[in-house]
Amino acid sequence: MRSWPIDRVQVRPLGSTLHMPFHISQGSVETLENVLIVLHDAEGRVAFGEAAPFPVLTGDTQQTVLPACEQLLSALIGLSPAAALTHLHDELWLDFEKTPTARAGIELALWDLYARQLGVSLSSLWGRAALGKAETDITLPRLCADEVAPFYRHFASHRFPFIKVKVGGGALSEDLDRVMALVRCVGPSLRLSLDGNQGLSEQSAVTLCDELAKWNVTPLFFEQPLPHDDLVGMTRLSQRLAIPICADESVKTIFDAMTVMDRRAARMVNLKFMKSGVRESLLIAELARRTQTELMIGGMVESEIAMTASLHAVCGTGLIAVCDLDTPFFLHERFTVESPYHRQSAQLELPSGPGLGLVLRDELLG
Secondary structure, three states: OOOOOEEEEEEEEEEEEEEEEEEEOOEEEEEEEEEEEEEEEOOOOEEEEEEOOOHHHHOOOHHHHHHHHHHHHHOOOOOOHHHHHHHHHHHHHHHHOOOHHHHHHHHHHHHHHHHHHHOOEHHHHOOOOOOOEEEEOEEEOOOOHHHHHHHHHHHHHHOOOOEEEEOOOOOHHHHHHHHHHHHHHHOOOOOEEEEOOOOOOHHHHHHHHHHHHOOOOOOOOEEOOOOOOOHHHHHHHHHHOOOOEEEOOOOOOHHHHHHHHHHOOOOEEEEOHHHHOHHHHHHHHHHHHHHOOEEEEOOOOOOHHHHHHHHHHHHHHOOOOEEOOOHHHHEOOOOEOOOOOOOOOOEEEOOOOOEOOOOEOHHHHO
16 A cells, blocks of 8 residues: 655644633633644645644643644654654654644544545544444533523533533532532433532532432532542542542543553543543553443544544444533534534434545635
8 A cells, every 4th residue: 555645734723602611610711722734645635633722621722732733744744644643653742742732633634644545434443443423412511500591402402312510610509500400401311420620629529429419310420520630539539439430631641541540540531632642542442441441532622623533433442432522512613514513413423434534614725
């Protein structure tokens, strides 16, 4: 098989307004401020990726990611996708630790180009491609209780299987009010998970679950209630709560995952390309398979470009039980001609075609 070199690159801001602010315990995002990476090979193929910085979680911003992408790509132009991925990981990776989403976005673009040159989908490269669809949840940000009903009405027709509720970073009563407002909207059939984004203490996490139990509300799992480095507290919490603890910010690398699993600090791990990169996420997924650790996959505030890449990982590996691939539903803009998100349904179907299977809108290639 012949592999064609990268002939030309483009890096540009990617922006959109949101239907509502995306508030979490550590901060908020009110507009999409991401970066689009476009690669052209010598045969005229076009591939692309997306970097999605979330400053309070990833430590980088659109302003720092743009020049980082340009600098990285200047070292990769003229290389084949496979050679570029090798050079990125072996020679450049550690030099760009402060802009992790730039590394991840370029990884996605390189994988997309590699798959397009092979004429296969990303899912087939990343596993057995046994699945063609998956179902995602929707995230309820840290909204006031009186904002929950409009949120629910906006998304009710999508038929999400469960709702992830952001908690922490404020008074416990606010978290309880948010959940109970959702219960009033959905009724006793409500299925939900909790996501603390490191914003709770061990005792407040226990108290929150105890208070919800009084109303017969049992979360499916509790994602990252404690600070990322409090593995002792996470381990105790895993023993105290009947529901699974899911590690998110505590696991960025395969070595983080090994530590969390060895200490039994969590029964689940949340994969995210933007915090770990593609290669590291796939390594963590394989470790989870071998240790029988449940996996979910999520993201930062990403458009359909990066989120479709995560959907390929779900369908390709067959290892990820829970999907939190919802942020494109918060955006007013679509950047591709067609995608799993154009249908506005919780049922996400992989697009056909090689690579991501997506086609950028013409104005983004100008």
